[in-house]
Amino acid sequence: MGKTIFRENFHQADWDEPIIYEMSTPGVRGILVPEPDQKIKDRAGDVLAKIPASLRRKEEPNLPEVSQKHVLMHWTHLAQETMGSNLTNDISEGTCTMKYNPRINEELVENTDFSLLHPEQSEETVQGILEIYSEFENIVKEVSGLDKATLQPGGGNHAVYTAASIVRKYWEEKGELEQRDEIITTIFSHPCDAATPKTAGFKVITLQPDEQGLPDIEALKEAVSERTAAIFMTNPEDIGLYNPKVDKFVEIVHEVGGLCFYDQANANAFLGVARAKEAGFDMCHFNVHKTFGTPHGGSGPGNGAFCCKQKLAKYLPVPTVEHDGDKYYPDYDRPHSIGKVRDFYGTAGVIVRAYAWVMAMGEEGLRETADISVINNNYLYRNLVEEVKGLSYCYPDNGLIRQEQVRYTWKELTDDTGVDTLAIERRIADYGIQHYWTSHEPWLIPEPMTLEPCESYSKDDLDEYIKVLKRIAEEAYQDPEMVKNAPHKAASRKRKDDNMLDDPERWALTWRAYQKKKDKIHAD
């Protein structure tokens, strides 16, 4: 963008779009499949009879019957009612690191030399993609300083779960799993740092913040014992504070024999500045979509690049990508491996995009990414706090420099006007910006808002955001009821009952569930 844009007259399309099942007319078809030739029929025989009876449907599926034209209209309308990524000013999504995803990388993965590859092709014919895997592994090894990497996990949480599985395997092989049954994490770490160890069967102990907002090191000293299997921690934490004592945390856990996992999902603040190795960690991971410029999956394909020290390398999931001096090959012959975490090679398209992104940025570019992210964030938060009435941020004046994101608090504005953070995040949609991220629950910072302007945003983007929040704060003081009932110009509406999502009887994710629950859903 060349100048600051303030979309005062924004209005989103509102198509009053029905659910596709409500558009259904019996007998209407999108595609009329022609009858097969008699020859084919004769050759194939009774196809249905060849499907085992247990797999055959007894009745036809209940699918919407809609023409192609109406399906296309329907999805286009829905697309116009969203505020997806690369569409608006995505600074809103703090902790998500919404970067620009270069279009040229989409071209690369659409190239048929890549897109027509089949995962069961012989090794000799897929040397190119294996080389890209190997090269990108080398990149994440360099960025983390650790010895060995895998690109198998299909996303950030999956990589953290891989870490938890490796911890379990490590203690199992040492014969100490029964005793080492506790994993420690911190409350401002990503929630998967608690959830995935739990899924892997560990007890989880969470540390609270100290007065400075950093994880309480005294609590860690009390928490560690001969039961400690590992610590899983994020840094900078979710509130944007970098823990300068992170190496001390690692030391304390190592002293009792525990392993240390560094959640670097978002490594934007320290690319080329600090590494997991120097802080003493045994393992780490990167969310490729947060740090290396690939699109956010939205539950679609993602990738979590996992790195570890040599002593844990034998536990990595299969296959690892190896080179025998002559050619690359996927290595399945790893007896200590935790096994497979993903089919075939994982999400190859994401790796191609990430590799292309890093190669385009270069070593200096990665470092510049960190610098710009931190500068952008510091510009944004200082201006917001100075200019926006009723807005402050967590742990002010604690002597720590803010890194790539900040958790703000609207408490003062809420106390003054009754307008809470949920109303403000709805109102922001009326200015053509998607709702912002508040915080993980429970809210330790009252009325939270978390913003993250990474390196993709220009000063004009930041100024647009500041201008919009300043306007909304003014509106809250002048006309609180209007803000409370926002959005007014967006496709979505305010929920009637804030608590309705807590009651599974009052919402539905599928048409079938909706049919069962609709009386309760519409009861109010």
Added chain:
Amino acid sequence: MKKVGFIVNPIAGMGGKVALKGTDGENIVEKAKELGAEQESPQKAEMALESLKTELKEADQIKLITFPHLMGEELLKKSGLNYQVIGSIEKNNTTAEDTKRAARLMKEEHKVDLLLFAGGDGTARDVYDALELEVPALGIPAGVKIHSAVYATTPQNAGIIAARFIKGQISATEEAEVMDIDEKEFRKGRVTAKLYGYLKVPVERRLRQNLKSGSADSEERAAEAIAAGIIEVMEKDCLYLVGPGTTTRPIMQKLNLDYSLLGVDAVANKELIGLDLREADILQLLKKYSKAKIIVTAIGGQGYIFGRGNQQFSEKVLNKVGKKNIIVAATRNKLSALNGPLLIDTPDPSLNKELAGYYKVVIGHQDFMMQKAE
């Protein structure tokens, strides 16, 4: 049309500014008046009514049922809200009995959907006596002492929650503690708080005291997960002394045992050993069992794990059981809402010091939070 009971305890809060620490008991009211105390409760109740009216927008959606004079009538007359006066009181004098009578009439004869009351801990107790868990209630904070978790954070927020509840924007309720302290002791500088019971209170994410997020449902499920985790690691032949509270209640429920919500119960080998025990009973049991553990939760939203609401865990009991055998349980939300450490306030300062430090608080099934106690 929804009906809302509205009771003001006009003398609540009078003691505060003249440092009398509460107004329970008639002599104290006289003394407060002599010291120049003014009635503050009606002003606070008025603020709540104003925000109720603003939030409702159409004031005719409800009918307020109230008692005469300062117990509600005078404020409603000014408010422009639709109301009906019931009962009778002496014009310039109200007592705890009036509050109880009003609440009972509103529940039984007028079948109110919600009871909004202004006062402090004493008022909450009176309301609890009349309602128990049958009718949802919400406190407008106006008293000197507020240890009960049934009050909104501010009078304005009480009005907002009440309006949202009436409009159906809030449908969930949860049991919140009614606590009170002995004012005579309090005036001597000693806090002895007792847990009297629970009122059913609308759950609003952030506008009620000490509750920041989460729903009633998720709180109940969290307490069940805590119970499952504790039961799973119960040791053989160990005496478990289960303290009061809704967080510890599911332990007894999951074991299919009787329980006293407000008292201390004893369990060993998953069998009930004693119900609603006094200190002496507990000491007796401690002689019998070589291993014993105490299970407690923070009561009243202020973070006290000992010394308030569970004095059965006396200094002698605590000394005998020892810090390493204390299991603290609390839901993640309640713990986060404390905004400070857990608190210990037994009459013995050296014991308090001994029990201080970090606890691995059980917050779910195999889920713990390191929390400091002071």
